[in-house]
Amino acid sequence: MNEDKALYPPVDPVVTGIKGLCPRCGQGKLFDGLLKVRPACSSCELDYGFADSGDGPVVFVILIVGFVVVGAALWMEINVNPPLWLHFLLWIPLAVILSLALTRMLKGVLINLQYRNNARPGEIDRG
Numbered sequence: 001m002n003e004d005k006a007l008y009p010p011v012d013p014v015v016t017g018i019k020g021l022c023p024r025c026g027q028g029k030l031f032d033g034l035l036k037v038r039p040a041c042s043s044c045e046l047d048y049g050f051a052d053s054g055d056g057p058v059v060f061v062i063l064i065v066g067f068v069v070v071g072a073a074l075w076m077e078i079n080v081n082p083p084l085w086l087h088f089l090l091w092i093p094l095a096v097i098l099s100l101a102l103t104r105m106l107k108g109v110l111i112n113l114q115y116r117n118n119a120r121p122g123e124i125d126r127g
């Protein structure tokens with residue numbers, strides 16, 4: 001992690017993460033493309049080497065998108081009873097779009113929270 005002594009005003013990790021911005025300065029971009037994390041902040045040059053959200057965002061995406069899409073499909077099946085092809089046409093693209101958008105937002109939030117709380121893999125201090 002970059003150890004310079006510059007001071008940055010605190011940023012809200014949830015808002016900054018949803019926007020996909022740097023956890024330290026809240027200005028530079030966090031992502032290079034849709035989901036790939038940049039090597040460093042373009043604004044304050046914070047090294048994003050620490051950023052590892054792992055499976056965290058995906059777990060939330062599976063739970064939230066699964067609830068929304070399956071709930072909507074069940075509601076529609078019971079109340080409208082459309083043909084099967086219409087279910088596929090509606091719910092598969094919706095699930096893909098919601099999953100990609102939500103994964104980006106939640107990955108940003110979790111990386112911002114990781115930086116703010118100084119979270120990292122456990123280490124054994126034998127010194």
Ligand SMILES: [Zn+2]
Nearest residue numbers: 022025041044
């Ligand atoms: Zn930055």
